[in-house]
Amino acid sequence: MELESSKSIHDIRHVEQQAARRRTFAIISHPDAGKTTLTEKFLLFGGAVVEAGSIKARQGRRQARSDWMALEQQRGISVSSTVLQFEYNDLVYNLLDTPGHRDFSEDTYRVLSACDAAIMVLDVAKGVEPQTLKLFEVCRAQNIPIITFLNKYDRPGRDPIELMDEIEKMISLRPTPLTWPVGIPGNFLGVIERESSTFITYERTARGAHVGHEDMMSMSEARSLYKKEIEKAEEECALFDELDLRHDQSTFLAGKSSPLFVGSALTNFGVRHLLGAVAELAPQPSPRNDVDGRSRDLSSPFSGFVFKIQANMNPNHRDHIAFVRVCSGTFTRGMTVINTDTGKPFATKYASSMFGSDRTTVEQGFPGDVIGLVNAGDLRIGDTLYQDMPVRFPELISFAPEIFAYIRSSDTSRTKQFKKGLEQLEREGVIQVLLDERQPTNPLLGAVGEMQFEVLVYRLENEFGARVEIIRTSYRFVRETEPETAVKLSTLGGVLVAKRRSGHLVALFENEYRLKRIENDHPEWILTPIVGSGTLH
Ligand code: G4P
Numbered sequence: 001m002e003l004e005s006s007k008s009i010h011d012i013r014h015v016e017q018q019a020a021r022r023r024t025f026a027i028i029s030h031p032d033a034g035k036t037t038l039t040e041k042f043l044l045f046g047g048a049v050v051e052a053g054s055i056k057a058r059q060g061r062r063q064a065r066s067d068w069m070a071l072e073q074q075r076g077i078s079v080s081s082t083v084l085q086f087e088y089n090d091l092v093y094n095l096l097d098t099p100g101h102r103d104f105s106e107d108t109y110r111v112l113s114a115c116d117a118a119i120m121v122l123d124v125a126k127g128v129e130p131q132t133l134k135l136f137e138v139c140r141a142q143n144i145p146i147i148t149f150l151n152k153y154d155r156p157g158r159d160p161i162e163l164m165d166e167i168e169k170m171i172s173l174r175p176t177p178l179t180w181p182v183g184i185p186g187n188f189l190g191v192i193e194r195e196s197s198t199f200i201t202y203e204r205t206a207r208g209a210h211v212g213h214e215d216m217m218s219m220s221e222a223r224s225l226y227k228k229e230i231e232k233a234e235e236e237c238a239l240f241d242e243l244d245l246r247h248d249q250s251t252f253l254a255g256k257s258s259p260l261f262v263g264s265a266l267t268n269f270g271v272r273h274l275l276g277a278v279a280e281l282a283p284q285p286s287p288r289n290d291v292d293g294r295s296r297d298l299s300s301p302f303s304g305f306v307f308k309i310q311a312n313m314n315p316n317h318r319d320h321i322a323f324v325r326v327c328s329g330t331f332t333r334g335m336t337v338i339n340t341d342t343g344k345p346f347a348t349k350y351a352s353s354m355f356g357s358d359r360t361t362v363e364q365g366f367p368g369d370v371i372g373l374v375n376a377g378d379l380r381i382g383d384t385l386y387q388d389m390p391v392r393f394p395e396l397i398s399f400a401p402e403i404f405a406y407i408r409s410s411d412t413s414r415t416k417q418f419k420k421g422l423e424q425l426e427r428e429g430v431i432q433v434l435l436d437e438r439q440p441t442n443p444l445l446g447a448v449g450e451m452q453f454e455v456l457v458y459r460l461e462n463e464f465g466a467r468v469e470i471i472r473t474s475y476r477f478v479r480e481t482e483p484e485t486a487v488k489l490s491t492l493g494g495v496l497v498a499k500r501r502s503g504h505l506v507a508l509f510e511n512e513y514r515l516k517r518i519e520n521d522h523p524e525w526i527l528t529p530i531v532g533s534g535t536l537h
Helices: 002-020 035-044 056-065 069-075 102-113 132-140 160-171 219-225 227-242 249-253 271-280 412-427 450-464 483-489 510-521
Strands: 022-029 083-088 089-094 117-123 144-151 175-177 179-183 190-193 199-200 215-219 255-261 303-311 320-326 334-337 345-347 352-355 360-362 372-375 384-386 403-409 430-433 446-449 468-470 477-481 495-501 507-508
Touching: 002 022, 022 035, 022 102, 022 132, 022 271, 035 117, 035 144, 035 271, 056 320, 069 507, 083 372, 089 271, 102 132, 102 303, 102 450, 117 132, 117 271, 117 483, 132 160, 144 160, 144 271, 160 255, 175 227, 179 227, 179 255, 190 219, 190 227, 199 219, 215 219, 219 227, 255 271, 255 446, 360 450, 403 412, 412 430, 412 450, 446 450, 477 483, 477 510, 483 495, 483 507, 507 510
Parallel strands: 022 089, 022 117, 083 352, 117 144, 144 255, 175 255
Antiparallel strands: 083 089, 179 190, 190 199, 199 215, 303 320, 303 384, 320 372, 334 345, 334 384, 352 360, 352 372, 403 446, 403 468, 430 446, 430 495, 477 507, 495 507
């Protein structure tokens, strides 16, 4: 008995210690700002790749191998998310990749539900771009603390102070520089580390393929080398002191301020500082609340939730991988877990971690880790899995669609395949399927962007042999509603009431004017905005 309790204390400590070593985060950016390059440099620092450049090479291999990703190749986009794990300075980093295209914002939203922090990468020449805004909104909806990286400082760009203003104005996030660049964009000499008042220079390596040396020197030494540039940077730092632009952990965690770093992912400048910020500032995994708001201790028996499903990645064996974020306990490959929703057991014989699309079998996982469960055809996004002690985590909220279309099978002999395919793709979260009771045979689809329809049509045809027709509608705005309001809404023109799979009712509006008018005329009606609707929608 005594032995058993001391063992469990040991187990509890072990899980807590392992959780404290985890940092689970994502990088968000407008396409081309440098997310892939930065990812690669993190892996280089973590020793997970020997030479930077290999991710792109892997990407090439992956695209050549997979069939539905041929679509990605055609369109030059990346639809699939991957999870990369690496160790650096005794911490375990789980870097969750998010799709760069705005049309896949809902996917990003779900990935961020499995993250504890995010890095927002901005191109110093471009500042806050449209996709940055959309992704930022997604982060805010998930209450994710954000670290900002002003990238590409090795080439000409905008004044970083101007960019700080832009961040504050456009996304109401107060940037607090922890390091500050010396020299203008294109002539990057190094950074001042504000906390220690030291100057750091970087060694250049060809395209930053290897981790270069960093030299630290006192400010007086630095002044003797680069008088003009150092003085300018020191003046700027003095201004930040005056404005009290210092890192503050509580406003950072509350999503009100963002530690800011300036650098160049390509040449590795500033990458170590950024990784250090993830280690020191990003929160470690914390106990997750269940549907009733009770938190489940990190050391409770295993639990996790499915935030992403990727199917048919390899045409040779059609499979489903469900990505599960571990919330409590220890995951051990081979353990049997229960799906809270169905009550069915699931044997985790095949569990993998992903490196790009190269799988390695994973034996153990701790809170913060992401496990890829193979052959997970029955699981759906948002499902909770547990061992021993039942739990149900809150459902992942559906994002507000911005375009709607009916879908119809163009070949009546393949109706079965059409239904099966649509159900599967909905389960994976490729698209939202709504029911318009006036047209029960034609499912109504909701998407954030056109490309989701393209992926759906392509996959239905290529994986399920179902040719379909998409019939667009003019609805653009959505609100959640309830039965009483729905009855009244359904008598109005320019409004459509539909049902979600969960049974919740939604109202669709053709334009914002119509919506605002109804809201003004009937303030007592229930019309609740949905996450991702943005300020306008
Ligand atoms: P993304 O994943 O956010 O879409 O961006 P990605 O890393 O692919 O970077 C987009 C382009 O910007 C790449 O150039 C990349 O080399 C370049 N880049 C990224 N970080 C930096 C930086 O710090 N400084 C400079 N000067 N360039 C940077 P490309 O020409 O599209 O590709 P490649 O031929 O260089 O691979």
